Amino acid sequence: MxxxxxxxxDRAAGAALAAGLATLILGxxxxxxxxxxGLSGLGPWDWRAVWFTLWQAALSAALSALLAVPVARAxxxxxxxxxxxxxxxxxxxxxxxxxxxIMGLIAVFGRNGALNDGLRLIGLPEFSVYGWQGxxxxxxxxxxxxxxxxxxxxxxAIPAERFRLAESLGFGxxxxxxHLERPMLRAxxxxxxxxxxxxxxxxxxVALALGGGPSATTVELAIYQAFRxxxxxxxxxxxxxxxxxxxxxxMGLARWIAVPAAFGAGIASQQGPRGPRGWRVGADIAxxxxxxxxxxxxxxxxxxxxxxxxxxxxxxxxxxxxRSVVMALVSAVLSISLGLVLALxxxxxxxxxxxxxxxxxxxxxxxxxxxxxxxxxRGWLSPDDMALPVTVAINAIMALPFGLRSLxxxxxxxxxxxxRLAESLxxxxxxxxxxLTLPRLARPLGFAGGLAAALAMGDLGVxxxxxxxxxxxxxxxxxxxxxxxxxDAAACAVLLMAISFLLFWLFDRGGRLA
Amino acid sequence: MLELSDxxxxxxxxALAADLRIAPGARVxxxxxxxxxxxxxxxxxxxxLTPQRGQVSWQGTDxxxxxxxxxxxxxxFQDQNLFPHLSVAQNVxxxxxxxxxxxxxxxxxxxxxxxxVGLRDMGPRKPENLSGGQQSRxxxxxxxxxxxxxxxxxxPFSALGPALKSEMLALLGRIADRTRATVLMVTxxxxxxxxxxDQTIVVDQGRAxxxxxxxxLLDNPPAALRAYLG
Numbered sequence: 001m002x003x004x005x006x007x008x009x010d011r012a013a014g015a016a017l018a019a020g021l022a023t024l025i026l027g028x029x030x031x032x033x034x035x036x037x038g039l040s041g042l043g044p045w046d047w048r049a050v051w052f053t054l055w056q057a058a059l060s061a062a063l064s065a066l067l068a069v070p071v072a073r074a075x076x077x078x079x080x081x082x083x084x085x086x087x088x089x090x091x092x093x094x095x096x097x098x099x100x101x102i103m104g105l106i107a108v109f110g111r112n113g114a115l116n117d118g119l120r121l122i123g124l125p126e127f128s129v130y131g132w133q134g135x136x137x138x139x140x141x142x143x144x145x146x147x148x149x150x151x152x153x154x155x156x157a158i159p160a161e162r163f164r165l166a167e168s169l170g171f172g173x174x175x176x177x178x179h180l181e182r183p184m185l186r187a188x189x190x191x192x193x194x195x196x197x198x199x200x201x202x203x204x205x206v207a208l209a210l211g212g213g214p215s216a217t218t219v220e221l222a223i224y225q226a227f228r229x230x231x232x233x234x235x236x237x238x239x240x241x242x243x244x245x246x247x248x249x250x251m252g253l254a255r256w257i258a259v260p261a262a263f264g265a266g267i268a269s270q271q272g273p274r275g276p277r278g279w280r281v282g283a284d285i286a287x288x289x290x291x292x293x294x295x296x297x298x299x300x301x302x303x304x305x306x307x308x309x310x311x312x313x314x315x316x317x318x319x320x321x322x323r324s325v326v327m328a329l330v331s332a333v334l335s336i337s338l339g340l341v342l343a344l345x346x347x348x349x350x351x352x353x354x355x356x357x358x359x360x361x362x363x364x365x366x367x368x369x370x371x372x373x374x375x376x377x378r379g380w381l382s383p384d385d386m387a388l389p390v391t392v393a394i395n396a397i398m399a400l401p402f403g404l405r406s407l408x409x410x411x412x413x414x415x416x417x418x419x420r421l422a423e424s425l426x427x428x429x430x431x432x433x434x435x436l437t438l439p440r441l442a443r444p445l446g447f448a449g450g451l452a453a454a455l456a457m458g459d460l461g462v463x464x465x466x467x468x469x470x471x472x473x474x475x476x477x478x479x480x481x482x483x484x485x486x487x488d489a490a491a492c493a494v495l496l497m498a499i500s501f502l503l504f505w506l507f508d509r510g511g512r513l514a
Numbered sequence: 515m516l517e518l519s520d521x522x523x524x525x526x527x528x529a530l531a532a533d534l535r536i537a538p539g540a541r542v543x544x545x546x547x548x549x550x551x552x553x554x555x556x557x558x559x560x561x562x563l564t565p566q567r568g569q570v571s572w573q574g575t576d577x578x579x580x581x582x583x584x585x586x587x588x589x590x591f592q593d594q595n596l597f598p599h600l601s602v603a604q605n606v607x608x609x610x611x612x613x614x615x616x617x618x619x620x621x622x623x624x625x626x627x628x629x630x631v632g633l634r635d636m637g638p639r640k641p642e643n644l645s646g647g648q649q650s651r652x653x654x655x656x657x658x659x660x661x662x663x664x665x666x667x668x669x670p671f672s673a674l675g676p677a678l679k680s681e682m683l684a685l686l687g688r689i690a691d692r693t694r695a696t697v698l699m700v701t702x703x704x705x706x707x708x709x710x711x712d713q714t715i716v717v718d719q720g721r722a723x724x725x726x727x728x729x730x731l732l733d734n735p736p737a738a739l740r741a742y743l744g
Contacts, residue, residue, distance in 0.1 A: 417594050418594060418597060420562060420582070420589070420591060420594075421589075421591065421594055421595060421597070423561075423562070423581065423582040423583055424560065424582045424583060424587070424588070424589040425583060425608050425609065425612055426581075426582075426583025426584065426612050427583070427608065427612040428583070428612065430613070431612045431613035431614065432612070434613075435597070435600060435604070435608070435612075435614060436597060439597075439599040439600075440597075440599060
């Protein structure tokens with residue numbers, strides 16, 4: 001009977017975890033709802049935050065999607081050395097810590113940055129990176145690459161035969177655009193727009209560092225301010241409900257518009273369409289150079305500024321670094337353990353609600369969860385005690401949907417390919433985990449772990465709610481920025497970026513080698 | 515005695531009924547058109563499928579409550595009989611202990627089984643470094659070690675060439691002799707049935723018939739079987 005018991009235990013574990021996750025998230029949301037005071041509790045300031053959240057997300061999404069089109073087209077129809085590296089690089093912002101990118105944008109677009117030096121030189125008014133324009137600039141920085149990858153996928157999905165047919169019919173670039181490219185874009189762009197819109201809807205770190213004030217406060221930032229500055233839990237909770245409402249409504253849009261998978265595809269090396277000659281060559285080169293420059297320049301600027309100063313960083317930065325690395329590792333292990341059990345349950349089929357539970361984190365923003373957990377735990381723990389555990393837990397949960405996207409298909413394949421063989425050999429429990437599941441799922445587990453570790457490492461979100469004496473590295477970086485120690489902040493940023501990428505690389509590589 | 519009494523399975527348009535007995539130690543071929551339910555019959559005995567109605571028993575023991583791994587059954591599938599990430603020796607060792615905690619004598623048993631199928635030095639290799647025929651031998655070595663009284667084969671050698679296939683059937687025959695197993699083998703090839711099985715079950719039009727002597731059946735096939743054999 002051992003196998004039966006183990007089988008039952010496997011099955012129960014998945015359901016129990018999913019139920020636990022759903023209880024945690026929904027319970028937290030209910031705690032928030034009970035604390036909330038009804039919409040009448042919100043002042044005009046709060047409604048401005050709602051309005052700003054909506055229009056900045058809409059505008060950021062529109063700009064990212066539209067600017068991505070020429071870049072994706074250039075990448076689709078030109079072949080050049082470094083193209084593959086560039087497309088890979090376009091995936092990097094996903095795991096680039098937001099606060100690092102902000103440092104980079106300040107280095108280029110800030111008061112003393114190259115842009116304003118140039119503007120001053122030709123006598124034009126300065127550009128301020130703070131305020132709504134800075135928020136949108138940062139959102140485009142993060143989401144333009146994502147959009148390019150998603151649109152490039154659309155281009156590559158046009159069958160090569162169709163381009164050949166177009167060529168044999170003597171189509172010019174305008175004809176190709178009309179008959180092949182525009183129909184594809186009409187199908188792809190709404191999904192790209194919605195994907196970016198969803199990301200920007202829960203934007204916190206960008207608004208925290210570059211926004212603020214009446215004209216550039218998002219709902220997430222307003223929750224933080226209500227919580228931290230006014231300690232008005234009722235208002236924070238009410239805003240949390242508004243944030244959930246926004247997310248649910250936006251997810252509802254996804255019923256009509258298919259949202260593409262998060263990171264976009266890699267590149268097929270197959271020969272794509274041949275690009276037209278003439279002035280369009282120059283235009284394509286310009287599009288690629290501008291996009292690459294926009295992406296790389298801020299990162300290079302902050303690296304040049306910060307790298308030499310890393311050895312001079314004060315000891316508390318190194319303590320924060322160690323703390324962050326440990327937290328990121330715990331978060332990653334939690335996240336992939338949870339993801340693995342859920343994916344195996346989902347692969348067994350039947351229980352659609354388990355999959356739903358795994359995707360729940362997408363509607364719950366980190367700040368809302370943080371507020372809810374604080375409300376639930378405040379009777380037992382001091383804010384200082386709960387800061388790090390709550391941060392670790394929320395980061396693990398927030399990374400879960402991304403991990404599940406790679407784990408679920410792999411778990412389904414595993415079951416289809418080897419499920420019957422394992423059953424017939426009575427391979428169950430730990431033996432099955434060790435000799436079948438872990439070896440076969442090492443790649444997606446490594447990838448999911450890398451994402452979770454990098455996201456946790458770079459996250460500057462829920463930790464800001466708690467006035468903790470043990471800051472994480474991103475929080476330490478933010479504190480340095482706020483005290484205008486920009487040299488140290490830049491060094492911190494380089495360190496944080498390097499560790500985030502290294503963690504991702506180690507996990508991902510480990511999964512491939514296993 | 516392997517008994518299938520009053521079995522009825524239905525899934526959508528597909529249905530299969532069976533009511534038959536197979537003597538211990540018998541070698542039985544299962545033939546019939548594609549989609550007639552040959553593999554379904556094996557899945558029923560192997561435990562991958564529960565019938566809506568009826569009984570499956572072996573030597574008087576009801577098999578239905580048992581999971582596939584608990585049944586007195588070894589199963590060779592059409593493909594995916596080996597785990598590609600485990601070594602040949604590990605793949606065989608799973609037949610002794612699924613947790614692979616093998617003592618020295620058990621490791622000797624694994625080595626012995628590999629020697630008997632002609633793969634003496636292949637233990638440390640991965641399946642991908644073996645030919646198709648050698649991979650079949652690894653799976654057969656595991657069958658030999660598990661020594662379960664019932665052996666179910668779902669066209670396991672269909673990807674092999676004719677010479678290799680008859681070699682495998684001969685090896686299979688020796689292993690079945692050694693373990694005194696009752697063998698049920700799905701096949702598309704009446705030649706396999708003649709060569710290996712003294713009895714044959716015809717599956718057609720939603721029914722698995724009782725086993726009949728292979729020679730007589732194939733020499734003088736009923737109308738439906740003749741249409742299938744061509």
